[in-house]
Amino acid sequence: EVQLVESGGGLVQPGGSLRLSCAASGFAVSNNYMNWVRQAPGKGLEWVSVIYSGETTYYADSVKGRFTISRDNSKNTVYLQMNSLKTGDTALYYCARGWGSEWGQGTLVTVSS
Amino acid sequence: DIQMTQSPSSLSASVGDRVTITCRASQGIKNDLGWFQQKPGEAPKRLIYAASSLQSGVPSRFSGSGSGTEFTLTISSLQPEDFATYYCLQYSTYIPWTFGQGTKVEIK
Numbered sequence: 061e062v063q064l065v066e067s068g069g070g071l072v073q074p075g076g077s078l079r080l081s082c083a084a085s086g087f088a089v090s091n092n093y094m095n096w097v098r099q100a101p102g103k104g105l106e107w108v109s110v111i112y113s114g115e116t117t118y119y120a121d122s123v124k125g126r127f128t129i130s131r132d133n134s135k136n137t138v139y140l141q142m143n144s145l146k147t148g149d150t151a152l153y154y155c156a157r158g159w160g161s162e163w164g165q166g167t168l169v170t171v172s173s
Numbered sequence: 174d175i176q177m178t179q180s181p182s183s184l185s186a187s188v189g190d191r192v193t194i195t196c197r198a199s200q201g202i203k204n205d206l207g208w209f210q211q212k213p214g215e216a217p218k219r220l221i222y223a224a225s226s227l228q229s230g231v232p233s234r235f236s237g238s239g240s241g242t243e244f245t246l247t248i249s250s251l252q253p254e255d256f257a258t259y260y261c262l263q264y265s266t267y268i269p270w271t272f273g274q275g276t277k278v279e280i281k
Contacts, residue, residue, distance in 0.1 A: 095270075097217075105209075105217065105260055107270040118268040121174075154216055159264045160207055161228070163216040 062086035062162045064155050069167030072145055080140040080167055082155030090133040093158050096140045098151035099166075108153070111138065123149075145171045175199050177263055179273025185281040192248040194276045196261035201241045205265035208237055208246045212257045220259075221246065248278075256280055 068080040082094070096108040109119045109129040117129050128141040138155055152166040176199040186192050196206065204224035209217040219228050221237035224244055234249045248255055261273040 104275045105211075105262075105272045107262070107272065110268075110270070120269045156217075159222055160209060160217065160219045160262060161222070163218070165216055 062157065064157065064162060064164035066153065066155055066164045066167040069153065069169045071170045071172065073173050074145060074147055074171055076145050076171070077141070077143045078145065078169060080142065080153055080155075080169070082138040082140075082164060084136045084138070084157070087157070088133070089131050089136050089138055094129075094131065094138045095156045095158075095160070096129060096138075097154045097156055097160075097163075098149075098169075099154070100148075100151040103151075106151075109140065142169070145169075147171050174269055175202060175263055175265065175267050175271055177261055177271050177273040179261055179276055181276060182274060183277040183279065185279050186251050187281045188251055188253060190251045190281075192251050192255075192278060194246045194259055194261075196244045196246075196263075196273045198242045198244070198263055200267070202263045202265040202267070204240045205263060206237075206239070206244050207262045207264065208235075209260045209262060210255075210257045211260065217260065251278070 063085045065083045095110045098106050111117045111129045126144045131138045150171050152168050154166045156163045178197045206224045208221040211217040220231050220235050225237045236247050238245050259276045264270045
């Protein structure tokens, strides 16, 4: 059974950093596109970043230069390093496999002073 | 960036109604489109991929159509468990991938 479990969210001050993790089971992250998608409270879905099965990565303009997606194939885990956080980054962050075939339950990031 | 214009933003319907939701892309994306259902407090769930392919386990009352710039999600006979918010997502070669604004389907 495919499962995605996010962790690492929490409360952080503006300008701070967090690293989110997405632990996968039932498939190999090395062979799949892996995405991060976020949802601000009461708002719609916003795509954040993707890492391809090679090392190619892409980012939304809103996070480019501040967020970095990576993966550790030995741990079957995908990460999102978030630096220079802004209040507008407050959201529930989901990881998703491929073109959204499976999703985790999300981890909440709150950026506030 | 490709803009996805989803309509309507909300609708009220009764059990048994036929419901249609539309997404228009600002430029052609072939059939690189998916439809997702999200219920309150839950993660999104994919219903349709490649514009018209039904995700395994999804009831056949859901169907998708379209290619290029115009896409449709149809629920042939609305069921009580279908009241939710629906999103389209374009995942073409044009980065960034973009979601529609969402359609909230409410009980009439």
